Each structure stands twice: as C-alpha cells, then as structure tokens.
Amino acid sequence: MRKQFCDALVKRSAKPDMHFITGDLGFMALEPLRESMGSRFLNAGVAEQNMITVAAAMAKEGLDTWVYSIAPFCYARPFEQIRNDICFHNLPVKLVGNGGGYGYGVMGPTHHAVEDYGVLLTLPNMRVYVPAFDEDVEAVVMLAGANDAPTYLRLGRGEPPTGYIAPAYAPWRQVCQGQGMCLVATGPVSGLYIESCLALPEATRPNFWIVSEFPMREAGIPPEFFDQLSASETLCVVEEHVARGGLASELLLLLAETGRSPKRFKHFCAQSHAFERYGSQSYLRGRSSLDAQTLLCFLGAL
C-alpha cells in the first residue's frame, strides 16, 4: 500500500500547508513525495519521541501534519507523546504506520505491530483506519485528511484473490453473502478468506464483512449485519492483532451494550510478538492460525 499511499499524498501535496514527517523511513518508496513536497518533506531522523511532539506542535500551529514510520516505531516508543501532545489536545496529526501486524515478518519481533490500533484506540479522540485492499488507500487518505482529530492509518499489503475486484471503499463492506455465520475481519488479512468463503455452499457460506474504521458506532454498522447475526447467532472475528483491544473487543462490547451478543463466538487473532522461529508474514499468520484452512475447519465443526 506504500505506493498507493505515496501517490495519494503526492496529490494532496498541492495543499501548501501540508507537511510530511518521516522517522528516516520510506527509502525506495517515498522519493516521489519528497520530490513533490520539497522543504515540506521533513526527515526528523531516528528520534520518534521528538518527531511526534514536533508534529503535535506543528498541527497546533494549523499545519496539515502527516507522520510516517513503520508501524511498530510509529506508536510504541512515542506512546506518551501521542497521548499527551496529540490526543490530549485533539490535534489532527495523521500517524501512518506501514507494515501493520506481521508485515515485517522475518525481520523479527521488534518490527511487528500486533497491538497498534488496540493501544491507540484507548486514547481520547483517536480515529483509526485499517484499509484492506490497495485500492482503499486513496479513499482512506482522503478521509483521514478531512479529519479534525488524531488519526492512525495502518498500512499493509493488500492480498485479494487473483482477479478479484475489491468493492468500493466503505467503513463496513460485505464481500460474501450466505446463510452461515457472520464473519468480520479487518485489514489485508481479510483477503485470505474471500475465495474460500465464496466457494462454500450457501447454507454454510458466511456473511463476511470487512471493517476498516474505528472506533465503532452502532449507527455506523449496516442494519443487515445485525439481522444476519441475529439469524445465525454465531460470530467469528479475524484480525492480525492480539486478542485484546482490537476489532473483536470493539465489536463484542458494542454488541453487548446493544443487547445483541452472539451465542457462539470465535476469534482468530495474532498470538504473539515473540516466537522461537520467524518467517514471512504468511508464516507468522499461520503460527497464529490466521489462514483460510483453519477457518474452514472451524466452519466444518459448527
């Protein structure tokens, strides 16, 4: 999604008050943006705490401020700076983390970001976007850019099935319809399940929704989802994020508060930062049972 992100920001860079700050990342990806922005492209160096606070101050001065790093460096080290300097003051800084989840798989655990949006959603005023497909990025950049609040974008690598045409971006999108359970996923990992779900017979085929915006509001959820959940009484959530604080936590809390808790629930999620063996994003997803085969086994057991 870096290319789509770069392209979208190059378009946006015509805005004279837009400033882009990177924590020394973006080599072989953001050069067009650097060329387009000139002195408004700032490499703040390997100093994330200062970078975030500088961004807060720039936003306070009315500048349209975007901050970029790889996802783990974007939020974990400078968490207090995000909380105190950006969120306490409700400043519209756009934080962009590339490689969310296990995106930097074999690089090791320090480079994984499997609790990013959960942690950030605990902060006041924070809005989070998790695009699922490369084609979502332009729309998400537009939406984030229009926000008047702290914003986090988790970027990854879209993985739709071959030949698949992603539906137009929406905060909630249904990508598969059937008579089976409700399946809700977020981010690029969603793409791994589409083909398998579509191939199932209608009786077991899940109603599969992809969610891309947080925090959730009841009014922002399509009524069809509630109807489908009411009929099937079974909910399965898939996310490349640890169990606590993410999509499942958000959704289950909302469902409980509105009297719609499912009778059966299954969560496929990131198991850990720290394994004893490392590999690609696909390998680490597999270690967390984040794959279509495991989902199919679960569906078969229902």
Add this chain to the structure above:
Amino acid sequence: MLTDDDLRLAKLRLLRMHYESGVGHIGGNLSALDIILLIFQEFLTDSDRFILSKGHAAGALYIALWSVGIINDGELATFHKEATRLPGHPPAKGLAGVQFATGSLGHGLSLAAGTAYALKAKSESGRVFCVTSDGEWQEGATWEALIFLAHHKLDNLTVFVDHNSLQGFGSTLDVASMNPLDEKIRGFGIDVEIIPGHDLSKIREVTTRIGRRPKVVILQTVKGNGVSFMEGVMDWHYRPLTADLYERAVREVAGA
C-alpha cells in the same frame, strides 16, 4: 517593566495560593517565577509562544497569567481544588495562555522546537520561549529535541533552564550528573549562556539579544528563592507549607 515590587507581590500571591491549597512544588515554583514573569510581562507578544516544560511550576505560570489579567484573583483561589481550571500541572484545554498540557518531563523542548519550526514554515516572525527544569535533562527526549532544533537552526527559539540543582529526590549532581550541562548543549551547535537566574537585568539583556542559532540560557537559580528556610533545601520540591511556616515566609518576602 517588571519591578521588584511586582515580583514581591507575585511571590506573595504564589505563596498564598500554594498555602491555601496545601500543595507542594513550591521550591521549584519560586526558582522559576522570575523568568516566567519576566517573559510574560516584558517579552511575550501575540506573535510569540510560551511553553512551560517544567509543568510542576504551573503555580508560577498561573501567577504570570494573573499578572497579565488572563486569570482573575478569585480563580487563583481554586488552584488544585475540585472542578478547577488550574490543576497541579498545566491543563490541555480551557485556559488562554497555556499552549500545551505539560507535566510529564521532557516534552516541552520538542513542543517548543516544533512550534518554532512551524512558525518558520509559515514565515511568521514570532519567537518561542521555553522554560525547562534541570532534572528533566535526564530525559532522553530532550536530547532528541536538541538535535532537531540545532539541525534546523531554530534561531527563533530561546530555552531557559531553571538550574536550581535540586530534583525530586536528591541533587542533580548526585542523582545523575549532567555537568557541565552548558558544554554538552554547546556541543550540539547551540548558543549557551550561563547567568545568575534571579538577576532581572541580566535575563533581559540575554533575552533581548537574538543570534543566528537557537539559544539556551542556563539560569543559576535557587530552589525556594526568596524564602530563607526553603532556599537550597530539597524538601521544598514536594513539601507543603504549614501555617507557621507560611507566616514566616510572608514576613520575609514582604519585608524584603
């Protein structure tokens, strides 16, 4: 121009405010009061920004805001009380003259650097003033900020270090010495001056002089300045005033 009488009045009001609220941190407020008052009274214009990095000197900041008419006397009585706009460290919202909620040390220098950078990006001529403590230079983020503000030659930024040499649980020398602080900061390519921290004419002179590089002014201050039993005594970082000691402090300051 800030006079000795103004300072005395402000100091008395600060003491009363802290005494009535039963709140400590009085020592570090008294060491920072002169510089904060001077900036608000003589230097700060609508184009400029002030950032208090040592948020535990919120009392001195509120007194400065009171001295320029942003906070009224009645509101000072709410300091540290329920439903106050004046908490123990500066608030994020609702109080003109306060740019940022500070109190977690080591943020203010980056806030000031980012503000100075933004003013330049907007081609605005304002200056940025920042007051830090001395202990907070133990925070790594302050050194990240120094690299940034030196690299970007933020000559619109003046940083004052309230160097009273005492931190929360010991002297800065004993806890984690940064001496000589001036040489370390100078090594980043920043203009550094060391001056007596309660000498108003010296502070005026240094603050008026604008160079081509960012400036750090190390103010050799006295914790508990102006109250003999507090001066240079670490306990007054946190200790609140008793009635007897409050009366003694008032007598000293009023008679000074």
